[in-house]
Amino acid sequence: MKIEITFKIILALIILACASCDNDDDDVPTPGTYILGLGVTTSTETTNFVIGAKSLASGAISLVGQGTLQEGYRDYAFGGDTFYSIGGLGVTDVNAITSKGDTLNIQPGLTFEFQVDDFKDVEGNGTTMLGISSPLSPSTSTNMQFYTVDIATNTRSNVTNIPFNSVYDTSRHWIFHTGMEVSGGKLYQTFYPVDAISFNTQNTDTLYVAIYSYPSFQLEEVITDVRVGPAGAFNTRSGIFKAENGDLYTVSTSSISNGYSQSTKPAGILRIPAGSNDFDENYFFNTQDAVSGPGGKIAHAIYIGDNKLFAAVTVADHTIEDRWSDTNLRLAIVDLIAQTITLVEGAPEFTGNGGRSFAALQEGNKVYYGLTDEDGLYIYETDIDAATAVRGTEVRATFVGGLARLK
C-alpha cells in the first residue's frame, strides 16, 4: 500500500513538473509609445525590467507576465529613438532597444570594459551617444575613459583615456563624475573631489569644470570658481546643463543627503557663456535663497528648454545623519534667468532612489516622473507652465530607472 501511494505521489509530481515547464512561450513584451526601465526589489534581490506602455496618464503598468528582464544593475539612456539599457553582472552590456512594428527590438552585443557613468546624446541630433566610464576607485583604473557610440550600428569608437591626475591632484582626493555637456565643439565635465575609500568630502570650497575638445577629447583646462562648492553629487548626472544658446549652467549643492560629508559653500548655479572657458562673474543664482524655508538644493534635474530645469529640490535642512538618504525632495521648475524656483503643486514630498538617474521625460509642456507616494509608485504628470502635477499611471514596481518615448 505504502509503496503504491508513494509512487502515485511521485508520478503526480513528475506530471506536475512536466506541465509547469511547458508554459514558457509567453507573449513578447507589449510595445507602446513609452518605454520604462523598472526596478523591482523583493525580499531577496533587486531585478530590472524593460517594458512598454501605452499611456503614462492613467491605468497601471504591471510586470506580471510582461516585460523583459535586464540582467544585473542597469542604467538607462535615450538618444536617436533608441532606449539604452546598460549594465549586467560583471560585464557592462549595452542593449539598444528600438520599437519595431508591434514589438521591441533589443540589440545586444556591444560591451564596455567598465561601468558607464554617463551616456547621452550630447549633440542632440540622434546619431551619436557620448559615454564616460569614470571608475570610483584607483583600484579599478587611474584613467577615465571617454568614447562615442554610433546609434545606428551600436558600435563604439573614439575611445580616449584621460588620466585622473591630469584633471585633479589625485594624491589628495579621488574625483567622481557628476555631469557633462558639449557646447561649441567643447566638452564640459563637472566632478567633485572625494576620498576614494571613505567617500568623505574634504574639499567642498571650489567648483571644478574640466574642458576638453570634442570629439577628440583633448584636455584643454580645468576652470574653478570659489563662489560655490563642486557641482553635482554622488551618482547624479545633474552637475551641468546647456541652454539653447549654448550657455552652460553648473548646479552646486554640497548636499549632505546626496553624499557630501560637509557643506561649506551656499548651493547655487553659475554660468559659463557659450564658447567661453570662464565663468560669468556677473551670474550667481543662490538656490537656497530662492526657496522659502529650508532646503533649496537641486539634487536632480533635467533641462526642459527655455532656460528652465525640471528638478527635485530639497525642502529640509540635512545633517550628517541624513547622509546618502536622497530625501525630502519636491518637484520644482527652476528658471535660470529669472532665478526662481517654483515648487510643483499636486506632487508630494518624496525620497529619491539614490540618484544614478533622474528618470524624467519631457513631452512639450509636460514632464513625466515616477515617484513613490503614500499609495505606491505613480507617474506624476507635471504641467511646466502652471507648475502643477496630477497623478497618472500606477507602476507596480519599486522604482522607475529609465523613461523615454519611442517612435
Added chain:
Amino acid sequence: MDLSFILFTYITSKTILEYFVRAFKIATFSLPVLTLPNTLAQTHESTLKGVVTDLYGTPLYGASILIQDLQVGVAADENGEYFFKIDRPGSYTVEFSYIGFETVTQSITLEANKIHVIDIALAEDATVLDAISIEAKSKIRQKREEAYAINVIKAKELYNTGADINQVLNRISGVRIRENGGLGSDFTFAINGFSGRQVKFFLDGIPMDNFGSSLSLNNFPVNLAERIEIYKGVLPVSLGSDALGGAVNIVTRTQPNYLDVSYGYGSFNTHRANLNFAYTNLNSGITARVTAFYNYSDNNYKVRVRPIDLQTRQRMPAQEVERFHDTYESATAHVELGVIEKPYADKLLVGFIASGNDKDIQTGVTMDQVFGARTSSSRALIPTLKYQKENLFTHGFNVRFYAAYNHTKNQFIDTTRLSFNWLGQSVASTGTSEFFRTQLENRDKEALTTTNLSYALTDHHGLSFNHQFTNFTRESSDVENPENIVFLFPQSLRKHILGLAYQAKYERFTGTVFAKAYFLKAESFEDVMDGTGESNFQETGTNTEDVGYGTAATYFILPRLQAKVSYERTYRLPEATELLGDGLFTRRNEALEPETSDNLNIGAKYEFKLDDNHLIAIEGTYLLRLAKDFIQLDQALSQPVDRQFINLGDVTTNGFEIDMRYQLKKQFKAGFNLTYQNIIDKQEFLASTNFQGVTVSPNLNFDFRVPNIPYLYGNFSADYAFMEAGAKNQLNLGYALNYVEEYFFTPRQLGANNQNNIPRQLSHDLRATYEMYNGKFNISLEVSNITNEELFDNYLLQNPGRAFFINLRYFLNNSIF
C-alpha cells in the same frame, strides 16, 4: 602555483610519519623482545579473520565468533570485522551468532603461518524478530535510528571511488550542492533551502566554518571519514552551534590499525591522492594516525560562451572554448598522536593539521566576466586536541573535550593590467587590474573548544550538557591599499553556546528535550561623523543573548517501522560586520536580531522483506520551516554606500523527502530519493528604515516561490556485484542519475520570456570497480555525465561535461608492522 608549500606539507607529513613509525617500532617491539623472548618463538601462529554481516551486507556490530573447541571468542567490531590469532594449528568448529539472527557453525582447518578468512552473512531469525536490541546495532544504524531527521552516509562503501565528500553529499535527499565549476571551485551547500552561514560544518564535532577553503568538503576525500552525518533542521546539543537549517558532521575513521592509500587520475588533468593510516599498539594503547590528501586539476573543460572581441568590444557568435585559467591545487596533512583505552582516557589525541590551496579564478559571478590572472590561496595551520572518556569517576558519566586553534591566511590577488576574453586573448587594460586591484590578505585566528558531559541517571534517563566556545579574530591588510582604514582595526567575534538535554530511552521509545543558550560578543569599529568631512574612527562592540529549544522523539511501532518527530527553534547569530558594519559602507545595526527558524520534521521509516532475499526500505519525511528575520543587506537603496544589514524575510517551506532502497542479498542494490521543497516568500511588505521614518513598499514576490533555489530534485542509483562464493575478487557495476528540475534566478511571475532559468538537468554516471584479494587492491573507473549534458549552476555557470576518472586503491586492514 605555490608548489613549495605543498611539497613542504608532503615532506613534513612524510617525515613525521617515518619518524613516528620508527619511534613506535622501537617503543613497541624492543621492550617485549628484551623482556619476553618467548614472544619470538610463536612460529606456528595462524590467523583467522573475516566480516560478519546480515544478508544485505550490513555489518553486525557485536556479533559473537566462537571457536568452540578452544572456547575462545571475540566480538565483531562496528565494521563487522573480527580477528583471531591461534598458535595451535588444527581443525576447529567456529560458531557465528548474533541476537535476532540464526546461528551458523563452520569447520576450518587452521594451518601454521597462514591467514584464513571466513566472511559470513547471517540470516535473520524470524522467531526472535521482536527482540532487536538497539545496543547491538552498528553505530551507523544506531545513528540512522536516532530521533533526529538525519542521513548517515556509510563512507566505507565509497572508499574505492576516490570521490570527495561534496560529490557524495549531493546524492542525499534534501541536500543540494551548487558548484561554480570544476574541482576546487566555490560552492554553496544547501539543506532544505538553507545555505551559507545557515548551515554549519563539523569535523569530529569541531566547527570548521573558518578553516579556509582548502579544508572544505570539496577537498576532503571520502576516505578520511568513517561516516558523514547530515542533520536536517534539528541539531543535537552535542553539535552546539547556531545552525539555522542543519549541519554536517564528518566523523573520521577510528579503526586502530590500517593503511589506505589511493591515487586517481582523470579528465582535465585531475589528480587526487590520499593516504589514511593508523597504527595502534593494542598492548600499550599508543596510537598514531595520519590523513593526507592532495588534489590537482586544470579544470580545462569546455564551455559554451560568446567571447568578446577585445578591439571592438562586440560579442562574437556562441562557441565552445576551453577554460584556460582555472587550475586548482590543494594539499592537507593531519597527524594525530596519543593513547587509547587507558584508565584515564578512552582516547587522548594531540594532532596538527597543515593545509593549503592555490586557485586560479576564471570567471566572475557569471561566465560573461572572464579573468586570466586573478588568483586566490588559503593556508591553515590547526593544532587539535581530542579527549574522550566514558564512565569517568562514576559509571554513566561520560566526558568529551575537543579543542582546536585555527590559524588561517586567505589571500586574493588581482594585479594584472590586462583584459582577457574567452579565447584566452588579452590586451593591455587602461585599468589597474583585471577588476579591482588588490592583494588582500585576511589573517584569521580562531580558538575553538567543545565540551560535552553526559550522565546516565538511570538505565532509561540521561542528561547531557554541551558547551561550545569560539573566539574569532580577523586582521586584514592589502599592500595595494595600505591606507584603507578597514585594515587598521581587527574585528572579533566571541560565541558561547550552551546546550542542555534530557534523554529518555526505552525499548521502543527514545525521546529528548533540549535547550540551547547563545551568547555573542562582537568587536569592530565605526566612523563617527562629526560634520567636518574628516573620518573619525572609533572602536565599538556589542553583546547579544538568545535562547533556543527543541525536542525529538522516535518510536518503533513495529520492529522495522519507526516513526520520528523532531522540532527546534534555531538561530543563526549575526557576524561582526553584520552587527557593527564594516566602518565604511555598511552602517552598524545593533538592533539586528539573529535569524530564526521553527523547524519541524515528521518522518517514518519502514523496512520489509518480500522473502528472504529481497529487502525494501522506505523513508518519508515531511518538513516544515518557518524562517524569519534573515540577515541581509538592505536592498531598498540603490546606493552602494551606507547600507545596513537588516532583518528581512519571512519564508515558509513545506516539503517532503522520500528515500527508497531495494536490495537483493549482497548482489544488487538500488536506491531512489526525491526532494520537493516549496519555499514561499511570505514577506508582504518591505520596510526600509530611513531617517524620515519607515518607507513601506509591497513585495512583488509575496506568496511566490523564492527564486534561485532548486525546489525539486532527486537521485537514482543501482549497483550490481558480480561475485562468486569463496572468490577473492569481485566486480561491481554502478549507475547513478542526478536530476534537478528547472528553476529560475529571479521572480518567475515577473517579465516574459526571461532568460533566467536553468533548464531541467539530468546527468548519468557509470562506475566499475574491481576488488582483488578481498579488497586489498581496488581499481575503479568512473565516467561521469556520460551523455555530455550541458550542466549549469548558479548564474548559468557551466559545470564540466563528460569526464573519466580512474582510481587505484590499496587497503590493508591491519597493522603494517
